[in-house]
Amino acid sequence: DIVMTQTPLSSPVTLGQPASISCRSSQSLVHSDGNTYLSWLQQRPGQPPRLLIYKISNRFSGVPDRFSGSGAGTDFTLKISRVEAEDVGVYYCTQATQFPWTFGQGTKVEIK
């Protein structure tokens, strides 16, 4: 199974400041079709997860442009350019390149 490792696990951030989350996979996420199926999810308290970013860097419909994704191969990053109060929650990276799909442990973003 592909292991997804996120750092940090907790990220206290000042409103308006940037935040960054790293995700590393135990093997390359490049699929045989050439795509890299690495996504980022946001889970606000008491809510189901919500897709933010797919295929490393594509923002899903309705996602604010302060969220951006980057990376390649086994190393990926989610950045929030200026954290807002509504960004509080847990962020997960996930891979769908290979069954079983796997998730990172989650990174809790909270306001200082």
Place this chain on the structure above:
Amino acid sequence: QVQLVQSGAEVKKPGASVKVSCKASGYTFTNYGITWVRQAPGQGLEWMGWISAYNGNTDYAQKLQGRVTMTTDTSTSTAYMELRSLRSDDTAVYYCARDGGTSGVDYWGQGTLVTVSS
């Protein structure tokens, strides 16, 4: 708009079975897969498996093999997840989500709390 609406909360005794439904609307059901993910209280996300709504092909998490069955009913655009021989550590919120293909797991149901307790 795409919606996935799940069945309501369940309380089950150890050893029993539970079947959670996930009714899809707003898109052509057979064009996408459905994945099931669970989340134990205070814990992270755990992938349970995937089913093609086109042909019923499945892939299950190794740890659930033999206890889980995923099915679809294309006449009602509904996906089902049945988990048998329930244990207390199966207590979790169970989510269905659409496999959007290249766009990832793009739409999620609201979640169904399954509590296993004697």
